[in-house]
Amino acid sequence: MEQSSMEKYVPLHVCHVNKTSIIINRAHAFLHFIAILFLIHYRLSFFFQHPKNTTIPTLPWLLIFVSELLLSLAWLFTQSYRWRPVTRTVFPERLPADDKLPAIDVFICTADPNKEPSVEVMNTVISAMALAYPPEKLHVYVSDDAGSDVTLRCTKEAWNFARYWVPFCRKYDLVTACPDVYFSSSEVDSGDFEGSEFKAARTKMEEKYEVLKQRIRRIVQQHSTTGDALHNTRDHPSIIEVINEHPEEEDEVKMPLLVYVSREKRPSHHHNFKAGALNVLLRVSTMISNSPFILMLDCDMYCNDPTSTRQAMCYYCDPQTPSSIAFVQFPQTFRNICEDDIYDGEIRNLMKIFWHGFDGVGGPTISGSNFYIKREALLGSFSKQQASFGTIASAIQIGALEEFLKNRYFWEKRLT
Ligand SMILES: O=c1ccn([C@@H]2O[C@H](COP(=O)(O)OP(=O)(O)O[C@H]3O[C@H](CO)[C@@H](O)[C@H](O)[C@H]3O)[C@@H](O)[C@H]2O)c(=O)[nH]1
Ligand SMILES: [Mn+2]
Numbered sequence: 001m002e003q004s005s006m007e008k009y010v011p012l013h014v015c016h017v018n019k020t021s022i023i024i025n026r027a028h029a030f031l032h033f034i035a036i037l038f039l040i041h042y043r044l045s046f047f048f049q050h051p052k053n054t055t056i057p058t059l060p061w062l063l064i065f066v067s068e069l070l071l072s073l074a075w076l077f078t079q080s081y082r083w084r085p086v087t088r089t090v091f092p093e094r095l096p097a098d099d100k101l102p103a104i105d106v107f108i109c110t111a112d113p114n115k116e117p118s119v120e121v122m123n124t125v126i127s128a129m130a131l132a133y134p135p136e137k138l139h140v141y142v143s144d145d146a147g148s149d150v151t152l153r154c155t156k157e158a159w160n161f162a163r164y165w166v167p168f169c170r171k172y173d174l175v176t177a178c179p180d181v182y183f184s185s186s187e188v189d190s191g192d193f194e195g196s197e198f199k200a201a202r203t204k205m206e207e208k209y210e211v212l213k214q215r216i217r218r219i220v221q222q223h224s225t226t227g228d229a230l231h232n233t234r235d236h237p238s239i240i241e242v243i244n245e246h247p248e249e250e251d252e253v254k255m256p257l258l259v260y261v262s263r264e265k266r267p268s269h270h271h272n273f274k275a276g277a278l279n280v281l282l283r284v285s286t287m288i289s290n291s292p293f294i295l296m297l298d299c300d301m302y303c304n305d306p307t308s309t310r311q312a313m314c315y316y317c318d319p320q321t322p323s324s325i326a327f328v329q330f331p332q333t334f335r336n337i338c339e340d341d342i343y344d345g346e347i348r349n350l351m352k353i354f355w356h357g358f359d360g361v362g363g364p365t366i367s368g369s370n371f372y373i374k375r376e377a378l379l380g381s382f383s384k385q386q387a388s389f390g391t392i393a394s395a396i397q398i399g400a401l402e403e404f405l406k407n408r409y410f411w412e413k414r415l416t
Helices: 002-008 019-048 058-081 118-128 149-171 181-184 196-225 273-288 306-317 348-360 375-384 400-415
Strands: 013-017 086-090 104-110 140-143 237-240 257-262 294-296 328-329 371-374
Touching: 019 058, 058 348, 086 181, 086 306, 086 348, 104 273, 118 140, 118 181, 118 196, 118 294, 140 149, 140 273, 149 196, 149 257, 181 196, 196 375, 257 375, 273 294, 273 375, 294 306, 306 328, 306 371, 371 375
Parallel strands: 104 140, 104 294, 140 257
Antiparallel strands: 013 086, 237 257, 294 371, 328 371
């Protein structure tokens, strides 16, 4: 019996060990190591020569020797990155049918509409709504730490635009789900389509995007010219709003849920920056959607591959993946840094070399954004109990964390 079920197993992902890189890296490490041994021999031999032959003072020689030893030690530690680099391949086409896929919550944090331009933040929100996933299983939460009316109004505008943008992306299978990048890119991403129908639809979308940008700019401008600008970003009550501008209209295309959350902030309490905001989103989303997986995004990190949801699920849905897997990290790619990126501002070195190396030696890293985390890894078995404590309002009040933790242990005790 077991044999036949093993035979039927089709992997959803595979891990390749890069043999050529291993040979090159290890040969290079070996040669480098020999060179270091020669250097140490050279430095040490200085101390054994007759004092008469010595023309160089001992102290500088010793200092240089110590620094070289330290550098060699640092080099030795970094060899683990190059020891066994791996790459991974996923097979999203083998995933179960849409109705069997697990739900996903997307958390987007923003902190200040003056420092983080609203047009960019809304582009991130729109790109998350256009992720290639069943809309009823996708829930996007925007955390606004400033509690600003600007962000709330812009989120509503973004939702209105997404009602047209999401179907457009789906219909034409677009890879670039971020409107700003899509319309400013020199290469036209027409997905699977060409021809006049697509061109007409694209022109219409471009006009709608221009209108969206104008509206957002107007909101920002109105805000800076009225008394609203005096709004205290460090002292405000909580707001949660499910964005649905036209609840009476039955949309022909189903949309992911979009929720605006602004936690309560008071000067007398530490707000703990992004971590505090994520904690609140975790609690609020437990009440609303309680999806088993969460994608975390910074407000300036748009989704540049809408299929990332399905790619991440290839790890979680594979029956042979260990249940202890807690997160799937995607690399960050940066655009518009500068033409000659001589200081590697794009940090390709980290994303394309180091991360593959970490992964190969069993130590993948989390970068703080762009990862799909399992709710259970953060909340334990409590994550399976939806909305069992308090109300949404209490979940975002200061001090509710203690209450939440008390409840968490209460539920864990009852389950065991
Ligand atoms: O009180 C705060 C402060 C920041 N943020 C948000 O947190 C995110 C990251 O903050 P940012 O100042 O942009 O940090 P960076 O240094 O640009 O980001 C790097 O460092 C962060 C902190 O370690 C990580 O979270 C990020 O993933 C990583 O890209 C942004 O979306 C902010 O809006 C909040 O929600 N509340
Ligand atoms: Mn940032």
